[in-house]
Amino acid sequence: MSASTPSGRPNDMSPEEFRRHGYQIVDWIAGYLHDTRDYPVAPAVQPGELTDALPRSAPNGPEPMERILEDFKTLVVPALNHWNHPRFHGYFSVSASGAGILGELLSAAVNVNGMLWHTCPAAVEVEQVVMGWLRQWLGLPEVFFGMIHDTASTSTLHAIGAARAASDAGLRERGAAQGLVLYTSAHAHSSVEKDAMALGLGRENVRKIGVDAEYRMSPTLLEAAIAKDRQEGKRPFCVVSTVGTTSVTSVDPVAEIQDVADREGLWHHVDAAYGGGAAMLDENRWMLAGAERADSLVFNPHKWLFVPIDCSAFFCRRPEALKLAYSLVPPYLSSQDNPRAVNLMDYRIPLGSRFRALKLWFVMRSFGRDKVCAVIRSHIAWARELAAEIAADPRFEVVAPAPMSLVCFRLRGTDDDNRLLLERLNESGTAFTSGNVLDGRFVLRIAIGNIGTTREDVLATWEKIREIAAGL
Numbered sequence: 197m198s199a200s201t202p203s204g205r206p207n208d209m210s211p212e213e214f215r216r217h218g219y220q221i222v223d224w225i226a227g228y229l230h231d232t233r234d235y236p237v238a239p240a241v242q243p244g245e246l247t248d249a250l251p252r253s254a255p256n257g258p259e260p261m262e263r264i265l266e267d268f269k270t271l272v273v274p275a276l277n278h279w280n281h282p283r284f285h286g287y288f289s290v291s292a293s294g295a296g297i298l299g300e301l302l303s304a305a306v307n308v309n310g311m312l313w314h315t316c317p318a319a320v321e322v323e324q325v326v327m328g329w330l331r332q333w334l335g336l337p338e339v340f341f342g343m344i345h346d347t348a349s350t351s352t353l354h355a356i357g358a359a360r361a362a363s364d365a366g367l368r369e370r371g372a373a374q375g376l377v378l379y380t381s382a383h384a385h386s387s388v389e390k391d392a393m394a395l396g397l398g399r400e401n402v403r404k405i406g407v408d409a410e411y412r413m414s415p416t417l418l419e420a421a422i423a424k425d426r427q428e429g430k431r432p433f434c435v436v437s438t439v440g441t442t443s444v445t446s447v448d449p450v451a452e453i454q455d456v457a458d459r460e461g462l463w464h465h466v467d468a469a470y471g472g473g474a475a476m477l478d479e480n481r482w483m484l485a486g487a488e489r490a491d492s493l494v495f496n497p498h499k500w501l502f503v504p505i506d507c508s509a510f511f512c513r514r515p516e517a518l519k520l521a522y523s524l525v526p527p528y529l530s531s532q533d534n535p536r537a538v539n540l541m542d543y544r545i546p547l548g549s550r551f552r553a554l555k556l557w558f559v560m561r562s563f564g565r566d567k568v569c570a571v572i573r574s575h576i577a578w579a580r581e582l583a584a585e586i587a588a589d590p591r592f593e594v595v596a597p598a599p600m601s602l603v604c605f606r607l608r609g610t611d612d613d614n615r616l617l618l619e620r621l622n623e624s625g626t627a628f629t630s631g632n633v634l635d636g637r638f639v640l641r642i643a644i645g646n647i648g649t650t651r652e653d654v655l656a657t658w659e660k661i662r663e664i665a666a667g668l
């Protein structure tokens with residue numbers, strides 16, 4: 197039997213087929229990105245409706261790509277909540293920019309796994325380079341080692357795990373020590389507490405520190421809580437501050453919290469998952485002041501840097517602690533020892549990772565810092581304008597300062613009125629947003645952050661809210 201090397205990929209699409217379907221899909225995407233406003237933001241579907249419309253079992257034979265694409269358009273798209281819509285204002289608005297989508301496409305095509313330097317030098321080195329660029333945009337010093345995770349929840353989990361390892365060198369062999377306590381604000385994202393749960397620290401060992409009138413963690417209350425825990429024989433080991441809280445985008449006093457962490461020997465992790473975007477602007481440098489002394493920081497380019505989900509930038513000044521917590525090298529993964537050959541698997545729980553840095557590289561290069569800052573600055577300006585409009589309408593009240601691009605407000609009425617307003621707005625298809633409970637009252641949140649959003653979109657959302665409120 198003689199072997200001859202075949203050309204192409206016998207069991208996959210031919211290049212002609214790929215081009216044909218690829219062009220069709222790129223055409224669809226180009227139209228979608230241009231015309232997203234024509235779609236109702238949230239779908240008018242009932243739970244289970246899509247499931248019932250799809251076959252119960254997978255096909256045994258091949259189906260033509262035309263039919264798959266048709267089903268995507270007629271079944272899947274009508275059940276989408278359009279997060280990439282310019283009037284998607286729920287949670288924190290996100291953006292898949294054209295450059296980010298193209299980077300994502302290439303990443304899927306090359307399909308590399310950046311677990312070790314030698315499993316894909318390009319993935320590892322582009323990641324290190326873009327994290328260096330992002331570090332500069334965020335004003336962090338070079339000592340911070342950077343890597344990309346899927347989400348901020350994962351980045352923070354890695355930070356807390358490293359903090360625990362750094363607090364006890366024997367942890368790897370003996371398991372976690374008892375009595376460790378973590379501190380964060382009452383307004384921190386739930387991922388901090390969930391990460392503590394997942395790491396086996398126990399929710400009862402997470403202290404939610406009180407905030408001031410502007411929802412910022414109080415360093416005095418933090419110190420008092422640490423002192424109390426020490427008196428009771430506990431072991432304070434980590435504090436997580438937030439720059440841009442989910443509830444109101446408040447900014448914890450990072451430098452003062454760092455002073456406490458220094459005095460008390462605590463690891464300080466800064467959650468700037470959303471707020472990092474705002475903090476990149478020169479006029480907002482104060483937001484991250486002190487973070488240059490922190491142990492770790494997370495910022496999500498998939499929130500406010502126009503990169504498609506998922507992309508979470510994690511910076512750590514103590515990579516040796518990450519290694520202590522997460523490095524384990526079996527023989528089948530051993531590789532050369534070269535200080536320039538970074539093996540990402542040594543610093544994290546997952547072994548493998550896709551080439552997420554590529555989409556970030558595309559976005560950072562195709563926008564450049566000035567344009568990124570100009571877009572973010574306009575989001576912040578429109579949020580201020582919206583807050584002023586809301587405050588000027590006697591039917592409404594703005595319930596918290598809006599230092600970034602989130603406006604929290606409510607109708608002067610009952611919680612039920614406010615819930616109804618939210619429901620009607622989302623049903624309208626004009627805009628989509630989400631609610632929260634702040635100081636015991638139900639409030640609405642309008643987050644501005646999509647690359648396609650214009651001032652007119654924000655005004656249209658406000659107009660719709662006023663119209664619905666008038667009819668309640």
Ligand SMILES: Cc1ncc(COP(=O)(O)O)c(C=O)c1O
Pocket residue numbers: 287288346347348349350385387438440441442467468469470496508
């Ligand atoms: C401040 C903050 N931290 C963490 C998270 C969690 O983000 P992810 O979905 O990337 O885990 C969020 C999500 O909105 C957030 O607002």
